[in-house]
Each structure stands twice: as C-alpha cells, then as structure tokens.
Amino acid sequence: MSAAALETARVWLVVALTLFGLFFTLVSMTGVLRLPDVYSRAHTASQADTLGAGFGLAAVALTVGLAGAGFKSVLLLFFIFLTNPTAAHAIARAAFEEGIVPWTEGDDRR
Template sequence: MVDAQSVAILVLVGLGLFFTFVSTAGVLRLPDIYSRAHTASQADTLGAGFTLAAVALALGLETGSYKTVLLLFFIFITNPTAAHAIARAAEEEGIEPWTTDDDRTDEELYRDSNVETDGGDRE
C-alpha cells in the first residue's frame, strides 16, 4: 500500500525533473544570453526547489531536512541574482538581444559580439 507521503515525494521529484529538463532545453535552444539567463534562473530554481522539497519531506523532522530548507532558501536567492548579474554584464558589453527581425547569420552575430571594448562605462 502506498501512503500519501510517498505519493507527495514522487510528485515533487517528478515536478523537479520536469522543470530541470525544461531549463536544460531552454538553455540549449534559446537564441541569446538574455533569454537563456531567464530560463536558467526561473525554471532551474523551480526544479531545484521541488526536488529539495521532496528531499526535506523524505527526511522528515531531522537536522538534514532543516539544512535542506536552508539550501532551498539559498538557491532561491542566488539563482535569480546570478542571472541578473550575467544579463547585466552582457548588456554592459553591448550584446544586443535577439529579435525576430534580425536577419544576421550566426557568423555575423559571433563576429559582432567579439568587438574589443575598453571596459569603461558607456554613455
């Protein structure tokens, strides 16, 4: 007989795997750094959150579950912050977001993204 806790753990792990695979597909398939950073911060955070919630539920009221909840809190804070830092660095380097009316080839985009900068502030 399967109890409710086991079903909840399986559902949480399934949701965690789903969002992690969505995040992986997004990072591999999306066209620019901005949309990749978005999917990595959003879907990956959800995937890790659901999976860690399943671990905390499986451990019960032990020291390990408290540490898992702290790790979950840490991931919820750091993943979006890291994605913001990556997107901001890309914007400061002058990397333009991909648009549907952009007809440049991948080689042209790569060549344009390798323009040397002086590292100073843009005005």
C-alpha cells in the same frame, strides 16, 4: 487515516515532487538549447534553480523529515533563491555592458 496510508501518501508525494523537479529541470535545459541569445537563456536557466531545485529539495525534506536535514534543505532553498537571481543578473549585466543587443523578432541570429 491509518499510519500505513499516511506513509504511502508520503512516498507518492515524494515521487510526484521529484518528477515535477525533473520536469522543470528538463524544460530549463530545453530552453537553454532552444532560445536564441544570452538574455533569454538566462531566463530559463533560472527555472532549473527555482522550481527544479525547489521541488527536488521539497522531496528531500519530505523524505528525511522536517527535523534536522529536512530543515537544512529548506535553508538551502532559501540560499538558492538569493544567489540564483544574483548570478543571473551578473551574467545579464555583463552581457549588457559588453554591448550585446538582445535578440528580438526578425533577427537572423537564432
């Protein structure tokens, strides 16, 4: 494969990754708007972080090259993967300790 073809493939891959990232961020936003209670929203809010940011950072790494800033974006993803569930857990746990009963089927709150 020639260098130019490789370059084109890289650009298209970056575009694809960015679109995937945007898609999951959009899904996540839709979920936060549509889902009924704090627990189920916490599920979908983490989607924006895991795959939304995941694909976005992959696109960044591919754009800038794996040396230097690209490597840092991988580290960034690593830290997001550590902090995101911790924050989601903290919110859910706070709700649980406040005595908020999770929404189930048949509940009028929606």
